[in-house]
Amino acid sequence: MVAIIKTGHSIRAMLNYNENKIKQGKAECIGQGNFPVDADRLTYIMKLNRLEKQCKLNENVKRNTVHISLNFDPSEASLPKEKLLEIAGSYMEKIGFGDQPYLIYKHNDAGHPHIHITTINVQENGKRIVMHNIGKDKSEPARKEIEQAFNLVKAEHQKKKEFKPEPxxxxxxxxxxxxxxxxxxxxxxxxxxxxxxxxxxxxxxxxxxxxxxxxxxxxxxxxxxxxxxxxxxxxxxxxxxxxxxxxxxxxxxxxxxxxxxxxx
Known part of the structure; x- marks a missing residue:
């Protein structure tokens, strides 16, 4: 599994990126964390308002969006939705975002299975989650533990593969x-x-x-x-x-x- 973390300053842009994929038939919102209702009952406005409301608790944080993609080996294309949700939940807990509001999108627009997780780094108490070195200090250990726990293809093996042009x-x-x-x-x-x-x-x-x-x-x-x-x-x-x-x-x-x- 390869994990990629990106930060930004526009909640709406991050959300629209994934929601537009849904409109194009290239993605679906399969789950959520710390939202009041299940993902299939969340409207666009409910998603946006939940994230924006919490970010307003600390308006000094300019890069307040966190957009994560978890990328799996092409041989893992049959991973069921339930397992993807377990993996996403475990990853978020391990990197310190388990209590944050987040949305999980399964994308179907590439040659390898992958999910996107959209969240914010402002906590309920208004404090900012430190992002410095989060990849090295938290994400790398987390993905290694998850690879082991869920019997996934290790990232090192994925990187060594020779990718061929997609259809x-x-x-x-x-x-x-x-x-x-x-x-x-x-x-x-x-x-x-x-x-x-x-x-x-x-x-x-x-x-x-x-x-x-x-x-x-x-x-x-x-x-x-x-x-x-x-x-x-x-x-x-x-x-x-x-x-x-x-x-x-x-x-x-x-x-x-x-x-x-x-x-x-």
Whole structure:
């Protein structure tokens, strides 16, 4: 199991990312923690209000959203809903978020099974949960314990696997799918499943999904701010349509941000 934790400053954006996946038929909200009713009875407004109300207890916390994805090996695609909920609940307890309000979404838009957990880092007493080194200090020990307890494929084994391009359903098909969502889905899959040490290496893989990342002209605003433009490609590898700025995507995959993922 691979756990990824991201923080942000917009509860609405975090929630909309997952709720829009539901509208597209690519996800479902399968569970919740510390909400007044079960997940299937929660409306969008109930979800939003619960999270926003608690965050208002400490408005000094600017990066108050915590968006977690738990990613499983492709061989674990048949994990039942009940087990996914157990895993999510156990993980949240172990990283110190067991008493926080959180929502669990099962996504079906990638080549590997995964769930997203949306929560906040402001507690009921108004204190902030410290996020510094949470990945190393809490998430890593938690995922190792969970791998053992639930007999999951270990993250180390997943990282060593050679991922192959996903079927056409994850690739951009210009004119047949909504371009922004298609690029975002393909980009998320590549960034989370491949290793790359430079933008050209990343593009070598992205092009398998009919996507290309572009720094823009040397003197452009995009280049000066280490941003990126993402182009959709047709079947011949030619750019089509209008490029989309990295800032328009949920994870804001700018060059500056991706460089942190470059590995030696």
């Amino acid at each position: 056409v359903s994850v690739r951009v098909q210009y004119g047949k799918t909504e371009t922004k969502n298609a690029i975002e889905n393909g980009l998320n899959f590549v960034v989370n499943n491949y290793k790359f040490t430079s933008l050209p290496e990343l593009n070598a893989v992205l092009k398998l999904y009919n996507i290309e990342a572009d720094k823009g002209n040397e003197n452009s605003r995009v280049a000066k701010h280490s941003g990126l433009l993402y182009h959709a490609l047709n079947g011949k590898g030619t750019r089509v349509g209008v490029p989309i700025k990295a800032s328009r995507f949920h994870d804001k995959p700018t060059l500056k941000k991706l460089e942190k993922k470059f590995v030696a």
